[in-house]
Amino acid sequence: MGFLWSLIIGGIIGWLAGIIVGRDVPGGIIGNIIAGFVGAWLGSLILGDWGPSLADFAIIPSIIGAVILVFVLSLILRKMRKTA
Secondary structure, eight states: OHHHHHHHHHHHHHHHHHHHHTSOOTTHHHHHHHHHHHHHHHHHHHHOSOSOEETTEEHHHHHHHHHHHHHHHHHHHHHHHHHO
16 A cells, blocks of 8 residues: 555656646656655655655655656757757
8 A cells, every 4th residue: 555655656746846836747647756756856856855755755856856857858859849
C-alpha cells in the first residue's frame, strides 16, 4: 500500500508542477509520476527535507523541484521542436 500511495503523491506533485509552469508533462499520468519522483529528488537535493511530509515526500521541496524539472524539460522540448 505504501508504494501505491507514493505513486499517487508523485503523480499529484508532477500534475501540480505542470499546472504551475503552465505546460503539460510529456507522458500523461506516467510522466506526472516520473516528474513527481524526480522533482522530489531534485527538490530534496537542492532544498533539503523540510516542511510537511506525505508518503516520504517533503511536499514543498518536492513541488519546487518538480516545477524546476518541468520548466527545464519544457524549454528543452520547445528548442528541439524549433530545430526539427
